[in-house]
Amino acid sequence: MLFAGALLFGIGFSGSTLLPPIVIREVFGGMDYASIYTTIMSSSTLGVAFGTTLFSFIFDTTGSYYTVFILVIILFIIAISSSIYSLTWKKKLNV
Numbered sequence: 001m002l003f004a005g006a007l008l009f010g011i012g013f014s015g016s017t018l019l020p021p022i023v024i025r026e027v028f029g030g031m032d033y034a035s036i037y038t039t040i041m042s043s044s045t046l047g048v049a050f051g052t053t054l055f056s057f058i059f060d061t062t063g064s065y066y067t068v069f070i071l072v073i074i075l076f077i078i079a080i081s082s083s084i085y086s087l088t089w090k091k092k093l094n095v
Contacts, residue, residue: 019079019083023083027090
């Protein structure tokens with residue numbers, strides 16, 4: 001379980017740090033990259049601040065992190081799916 005947890009942590013951490021700049025650059029291009037990246041990452045930081053508070057509340061309410069883990073997995077799937085959709089949407093516009 002330790003190795004599985006380490007693998008999931010590595011995938012999640014690398015996805016949260018590497019995926020946004022790559023997707024933003026591919027979808028929006030280089031023009032206004034700094035302002036778009038700043039806006040998205042600021043929103044992401046606010047989401048993390050809100051999320052940790054929400055996850056603590058869920059733990060206090062349920063007494064378990066099981067619900068939190070399921071919610072994080074769902075959010076991770078949504079993030080990857082929306083990134084893939086954005087990239088395919090961009091490719092369709094260029095065709």
